[in-house]
Amino acid sequence: MDAAQLKQLVAQAALAHVPAGAILGVGTGSTVDCFIDALADNGMALAGTVSSSERSTARLRARGYTVLDASTVERLPLYIDGADEIDYDGYMIKGGGAALTREKIVADLADEFLCIADESKLVTTLGRFPLPVEIIPMAAAQLSRRFALLGGRAVLRQGVVTDNGCQILDVHDLAITEPLAFETEVNQWPGVVTVGVFARHKAKRCLLGGADGVRSLNF
Numbered sequence: 001m002d003a004a005q006l007k008q009l010v011a012q013a014a015l016a017h018v019p020a021g022a023i024l025g026v027g028t029g030s031t032v033d034c035f036i037d038a039l040a041d042n043g044m045a046l047a048g049t050v051s052s053s054e055r056s057t058a059r060l061r062a063r064g065y066t067v068l069d070a071s072t073v074e075r076l077p078l079y080i081d082g083a084d085e086i087d088y089d090g091y092m093i094k095g096g097g098a099a100l101t102r103e104k105i106v107a108d109l110a111d112e113f114l115c116i117a118d119e120s121k122l123v124t125t126l127g128r129f130p131l132p133v134e135i136i137p138m139a140a141a142q143l144s145r146r147f148a149l150l151g152g153r154a155v156l157r158q159g160v161v162t163d164n165g166c167q168i169l170d171v172h173d174l175a176i177t178e179p180l181a182f183e184t185e186v187n188q189w190p191g192v193v194t195v196g197v198f199a200r201h202k203a204k205r206c207l208l209g210g211a212d213g214v215r216s217l218n219f
């Protein structure tokens with residue numbers, strides 16, 4: 001099975017976890033695109049959705065789903081999203097699609113985070129995937145120096161402006177052995193909007209697609 005087929009597989013498996021008639025938190029990315037299509041193709045009715053990006057909003061609306069403003073919703077039973085990496089504790093790196101800030105905001109509204117991914121995303125230690133950090137542009141050089149002190153090599157993602165009008169630094173060569181402490185520390189650096197480590201908003205469960213089908217990891 002190739003990567004596209006694995007995405008279809010986990011997207012399909014996620015349907016069984018969607019509470020009937022709920023307002024659902026919806027993430028961003030190619031796996032979530034498959035999930036949105038699977039929802040619609042299977043005629044799944046929702047009271048509404050809260051979306052984590054302009055990209056997902058457009059796709060949800062095109063498939064007939066109502067997208068609510070996050071500020072009008074107090075809680076969501078479930079948030080479904082992909083990841084760039086996930087470890088055996090449910091901690092993740094996210095933001096490969098530059099949507100990390102809104103993803104963390106919507107995840108924060110939700111009782112549970114369900115991660116959908118293919119098994120290549122499962123890692124022992126976070127950091128092989130360059131860590132996305134959404135930043136205020138004037139802090140780019142300053143923050144790059146801070147990451148260098150941690151052994152990281154920060155590269156400004158060229159030609160990308162986030163949905164929030166900010167920029168992304170991709171930080172290479174990190175080994176994030178303590179995701180909670182790392183997230184807390186980097187979040188405090190002036191100029192950081194959001195760090196792409198999801199430790200405080202980790203997954204409760206992950207549906208992982210592989211050659212043998214979908215396995216469910218609970219954290």
Ligand SMILES: O=C[C@H](O)[C@H](O)[C@H](O)COP(=O)(O)O
Pocket residue numbers: 027028029030031032081082083084093094095096097098099100103
């Ligand atoms: O900003 C993008 C998100 O964090 C995505 O959820 C992540 O990059 C995974 O995307 P994909 O499903 O395309 O691998």
